[in-house]
Amino acid sequence: MWVNHDIENLVRLGAKELISKFNKEKFNVVKEFGQALPALTMTNILGIDSADHRYLKDLALKLIKALDLYITVKDLVLIHHASKEFIEYFRITMREKKMHEEGLLYKIFAANEKSQEPLSEAELISICIFLFTAGEETTSGLIGVGVYHLTKDSNAARSSQEWDLAIDELLRFNPPVQLLGRIASCDMNVHGKTIPNGSTVTLCLGAANRDPEIFDRPDELILNRTQNRHLAFGSGIHFCLGDWLGKLQSRIALEELFLAFPGLHLATDELNWNKNLAIRSLTSLEVATK
């Protein structure tokens, strides 16, 4: 059974391991750190080979495009190939029991074998892929914008409570999940407009997080903001299952990075955002340590 401090240690070790390889003065913090850490964490939690984290991260990056509103045929082909590879990876992992006994995947597998109503292999595989992908681009997006904003902030040393506030404000200001989709299950009236039963609705979390009726000075990043009821993790029954893990990883990532490189600063003026309307993140960010 995992307890919180085990996960915290595991994430911190992962962050230190990745940082220890940055022996150059400049590096791409998104590609080499922000995207790598959540993937490494998930391989460690699932108990699969951590050397596979970069391969699985690349698949997750391709698959996440499926959540975008606008996709081309070329995207669909990439998504199709990525899902086939993902399915094959977890099928082999489970069939050949390539997982550590203390990891989550082994425990799910063992519990399922004893269950009266076991899940099918396809259902187990889809849980693994969903868990892996849900935590990858989102957390990596938060780490990326966190590095970007904190390089401009002189207060690198923060107490635990200050970190919590800062992470929530980064989530409010630049939420990694910008859009959610829903289907109305009955006729609804929202601010005088009728949304008929069965219609599709796109909810813009990014806009809700800047609502001037809820947030004071909504377009300003205020890292010690205290009234912060943002919607970056959604709301209701589908509220994010991994909110604590996403926040924990981002906090540890930023803490360890600025501890290792107190003078970390941007080595570029260029911000490269991914081309995905629903899941927003930087695709690269060059930083310099000196």
Ligand code: HEM
């Ligand atoms: C900063 C990081 C993260 C952000 C911003 C984020 C955001 C979200 C949002 C907005 C939803 C709601 C989707 C909806 O209502 O349709 C969601 C759901 C979910 N998230 Fe996250 N997430 C993050 C990290 C993670 C992590 C690390 C995991 C697990 C490893 C995870 C697993 C899930 C799962 C399983 C759901 C579906 C819950 C359900 O439908 O009941 N997320 N996330």
